[in-house]
Amino acid sequence: MGATGxxxxxxxxxxxxxxxxxxxxxxxxxxxxxxxxxxxxxRRGELTVMAGGKEVAVHDPDLVRRIVRASH
Numbered sequence: 001m002g003a004t005g006x007x008x009x010x011x012x013x014x015x016x017x018x019x020x021x022x023x024x025x026x027x028x029x030x031x032x033x034x035x036x037x038x039x040x041x042x043r044r045g046e047l048t049v050m051a052g053g054k055e056v057a058v059h060d061p062d063l064v065r066r067i068v069r070a071s072h
Contacts, residue, residue, distance in 0.1 A: 042068050 033051060037058075040046045045061030 037067070039064050039067055 036050045037047050038050075040048055040057070042064055045059055045064045047058050047060065047064055047067065049056045049058055
């Protein structure tokens with residue numbers, strides 16, 4: 001998979017603030033439920049986070065670099 005390819009994650013820990021807004025919170029304030037993230041544009045640091053019926057675009061070049069590295 002090249003730098004512009006998609007990398008998917010079952011759990012997204014790099015942007016917990018996005019997860020907290022998208023999913024119901026547990027008693028300790030953390031998000032609960034499955035998350036999926038895919039890299040839309042690695043060069044621009046763009047990824048999409050999906051949870052339930054919601055989808056949010058995120059710009060986080062550092063997280064995108066880590067996802068791309070993990071996919072190799």
